[in-house]
Amino acid sequence: MLWLKRRNNLRAKGILGINERNIAYISRYNERKRFPLVDNKLLTKRAAQQAGIAVPELYGVIESTYQLRTLANLLEPLDQFVIKPTRGSGGKGILVLSRQDERNFVKPGGQILSLAEIRHYISNILSGVYSLGGQPDSAFIEALVISDPGLEQYSYEGLPDIRVVIFQGFPVMAMLRCPTHASDGKANLHQGAVGVGIDITTGNALHAVQNNRVISNHPDTGVDFSDLVISEWTTLLTLASSCYELTGLGYLGSDIVIDRSHGPLLLEINARPGLSIQTASGIGLRDRLMTIQQLPKSNWDIEARIAYIMANFGAIDIEPAAAGVRGC
Amino acid sequence: MTSRNQIYLLSAILISVGLGLTSYKFFSLHFPLTPGSVRTVWNVEAKISFNSEGPSALADLALPNTQNNYEILDETFASSGYKFNIQNYSGQRRAIWTNTDISGQQNLYYSLQITPRIERESADMATRTVTQYVSKPTWLPAQHEAAMSIIEAAKKNASSPDMFTREVLKIVSGDPRAEDIHVLFSSDKDLSRANMALKLLAQAGVRAHIIRGVQLGNRTHNDPPVELIEVNEASGWTIYNPDTATAGLPDNFFIWQRGGPSLLDIEGGSRSKIRFSVLSNVIPAKNIALKLAREKTVALVDFNIYSLPVEKQNVFKLLFLVPIGALIVVIFQILIGVRTSGTFMPVLIAMAFIQTTLLTGIAILITLVSTGLWIRSYLSKTDLHMTARIGVVLIIVVMLMVGFSVISHKLGLDQALNMTFFPMVILAWTIERMSIIWEEDGPLEVAIQGSGSLLVAIVAYLAMSNGLVEHLTFNFPELLLAVLGVILLLGQYTGFRLFELYRFRHMDN
Incomplete structure (x- = not known):
């Protein structure tokens, strides 16, 4: 009742x-x-850009493990950035990083990640750990939004x-x-x-x-x-x-x-x-x-x-x- | 028509077809709705014996017709060396055995299996077809006098015409030393009471005929046929027992022959007799229904699971339970809102539980998944592709199964050998997903989804292993249409889930 x-x-x-x-x-x-x-x-971001809707700036996309070799070059000019799985759901797999030195980055909680660890993290994204149904995925790197x-x-x-x-x-x-x-x-x-x-x-x-x-x-x-x-x-x-x-x-x-x-x-x-x-x-x-x-x-x-x-x-x-x- | 109404219509059709076919099979074909319901089957064996006098002999036995109280399931004829056929004389079937090369004592057997009809047709169809009456009998002069005196006495005692038969029977079944009846029987010693009563009734102008049959008992041996008489009175045909002068068909009485000239005719033999043995048996009601339905060639039964080999039937017995599991999952998801890991994974787990029994199954499942999760937690530190990692987890699951089976066998716990019934790929996936949930959402979410899956699996198991459910799905597969209809309806449900009432509890003020 x-x-x-x-x-x-x-x-x-x-x-x-x-x-x-x-x-x-x-x-x-x-x-x-x-x-x-x-x-x-990534599709949403590109469509929004075309429609003139403001989105955080896209720095780069990594679609295959092969492309991971270029990660160091891609990250070189960046001080703060976010790595996201393209098809992640519920905020899963989002990694926020800021540069500590040449080869190391730090998470907001203070944990330090080396370039190799970031590569491993992205390869996990690529293998579909964070996507629905475990389908292979890609990762993209975009500007960190400062609140x-x-x-x-x-x-x-x-x-x-x-x-x-x-x-x-x-x-x-x-x-x-x-x-x-x-x-x-x-x-x-x-x-x-x-x-x-x-x-x-x-x-x-x-x-x-x-x-x-x-x-x-x-x-x-x-x-x-x-x-x-x-x-x-x-x-x-x-x-x-x-x-x-x-x-x-x-x-x-x-x-x-x-x-x-x-x-x-x-x-x-x-x-x-x-x-x-x-x-x-x-x-x-x-x-x-x-x-x-x-x-x-x-x-x-x-x-x-x-x-x-x-x-x-x-x-x-x-x-x-x-x-x-x-x-x- | 909106798609919503289409679904309602479709569900209504599916549910009514499912329930309609089920009730047809229940009411018309008498398939039992509950497992273990049985019906009594009597095996009646008629043994004909005679002494053959010549090289050739012929035995001619009246066979029972279809009747309104009993259903004939099967008939068998056993008689080595005899030629055998069945002939039909104006509605009366007769079995004819012939042999041209015999001598000495002969035994012929005819047996039939009968079961009481569930619904008895009220119309007494057999009586109306009987056309044969005993004509005016011939008596010796002394007999004629005695007979007339009995009829007079009976007429005097009878208060109404219908009472006349009873009065005659009272005299016939009364003291055999009474003067008149003694006269009648002394000159006609072999005549049975029934035939004597018929003769007297014929003399008095009452139409009547004999009924020969068998009193069905639990176990009777070599009984002679029981004779009753059926009399056409003002109120219709009435059956009397000439031995007791009581009206009405006795309970468990199987009518073998109604009217008709003779039960058994033997040519070329002497000292013939017929004896009946009865054995009662209980047989699953389903088997009887199936047998009868096959004879009537009911398409529903012909194109059915029963036409498959038994081993295949057993596979379907399990398959037919899957929709029930699906229904449970749908109810839990849509009406209650229990979160499970993998939508229909609980059904597969429940099917494994059916093989392993519940407690063993739960113990095995928890052991396997927790060991798997523990090993998987190491793997998450390695740099592996998702597919490769699930492959690794799959192999680990197989090895765990082998390991646990061997260990538990050595320990004497043979139940654990049933581990192989668990779907390995599903387990590997479950472990993988649980591991990711653990990392992403923490152990609490793993506990919620894990216990949700286990709860749904247990409920699905309880439903699927229920004897009644198993019986209904296997014997009434058309009920699956009704399940389908119900699931379609549930798919339209837009109300709150039970858990949402809890989730939004703070908004209820």
Whole structure:
């Protein structure tokens, strides 16, 4: 009975479950043929560059073990960089390095890796350790994004990113994902990162959660989340929403980082965005998605879409609870 | 029609076809729904013996017809040196044995297997076909007087016409020294009570005929045929037992011949007699259903798993359980939300458990995977291609299996020899994936996925090893269509998973 009551309460709050997300949104709005573009980060990056969407600079690609010989040359001019598997999922296999000396590099945690160790790491990526189903993969090296000073204090040993769920081009919900010591510098909520729900109309923090539990301060840095505001919010929403035109996916998650000098950059696109954004925001996705579904079919351009959500998806109307406080 | 409605329609069709065929097989062909259900089968043997007088002899035995209470499963005729055939005289089958080169004591055997019908047709089909009645009998003058006096007495005692037969039978089955009946029997010593009763009834103008049959018992030996009479009364045909003057067919009575001139005719022999032996047996209900269905050439049964050799049938017995395992996995994933490593890996593990038994299987699995993970943790430090590394893990799994088997055999634990039933490639993959999860997401996630897989495997094992499930899937393979339909329906489920109710618990306030 308790379960039934909770089920009804969650339904009443408009919470979207995995089964409904998979059937009613992902399989209905995301054509299978459009998946390769987003599952391959390199393809996403190149397509974004062509469409004029800002992304972190690409330094190089390694597609075969043979190319590993050229790794030393490739890394030579670089002081800080990130190595990523092209088809990694869930933030797996991402290695952030900064130069220590000629042949050694250091991870954010302080661990030192030699060039040989990096080669081994990349050969693991190539053999498919981090890709779905263990298919052979390739690795790419891109610029390390230096976090915006405003956001830096909310993160520990990693880069906070902003996940925006885009439905048919409308940004419906957003959260800031802050790495913690527990998440090992990764921005995935199930690994222990903090999720901060963001009011989609303003860029203000709503509510922060870690491991599904509401918190008010960052567990490592102790900074209060309630003052958090994301600057250039409309620019960021425009960037995120343009992923709809880029990919043709009806239901997607854009992962955006804010670089100190370059502003908002698209990091990757996810065709199967998770549901933790609801916990982080304290708001269910279902009602908003249905609202968008009921809109008249016309050619909404990005400005019109953003104007629509700005006018209709204010968090205060839906969720009266104050930031970080659970009412009733 | 939306794709959702198409799926609903398809599932509805699949489920109703599956359940429909199952109920057809249950209700019409009497395939049992539960394992171990049995039916009684009586083996009735008729032994004909006579003394041959000449070189040639002919025996002519009335054979039982299809009837509404019993189903004839099988008939066999044994008689060395005789020519044998079956002839049909206006609805009555008769077996004819002939031989032209015999002498002395002869024994002929006819045996049949019968089982009570599950549903008895109410219409008494046999009676209506009987056309033969005993004509007015001929008596000696003294007998005629006695007979008429019995009929008078019976008529006087009978309160209604229907009571008349009973009164006659009371006299016939009564004290044989009573004056009138003694007169009748003294001059016709070989006449049975049934025939005497028939003669009297014929004299009184009542239509009646004889029924010969066998009283089915647990184990009877060399019984003569039992004679009953069937009388056409105002209310219809009624069967009477002339020995007890009671109406109605006795329980477990198998009617061999209804009406008809004679049970057995012998030409060229003397001192003929027929004796019945009955042996009761219990036989799996399924075997009987199969036998009967084959005779009726039911396509559903003809083009079926039973037409394969027995060893192949056993393979299918296991294969038919896979959909049940799949159903369990689907339920656990979609309705409950248990995370497993490898979607259908638990089904394969459950199939291995079926061979090894549950506890041994779990012990073997945990030992193999944890040893494998331990060795694999060394491999992650080496610079190896993924494919090569899985190859290495696979070989290690094989060697572990051999090692554990030999050691446990030496220790006298022969159950561990069943280790080979575990799918090696799947185990190698599991170890590899678990190892990566360990490195990426930590031991907690390994524990979650490992125990999730084990839980689903155990539940799938319990479902698949259940005797009823095994019986149903093997004997009613069409139920798999229903399983398919259910899985299609589950695939449409958009509600919350049970674990999501826990996951979003903080939003319920």
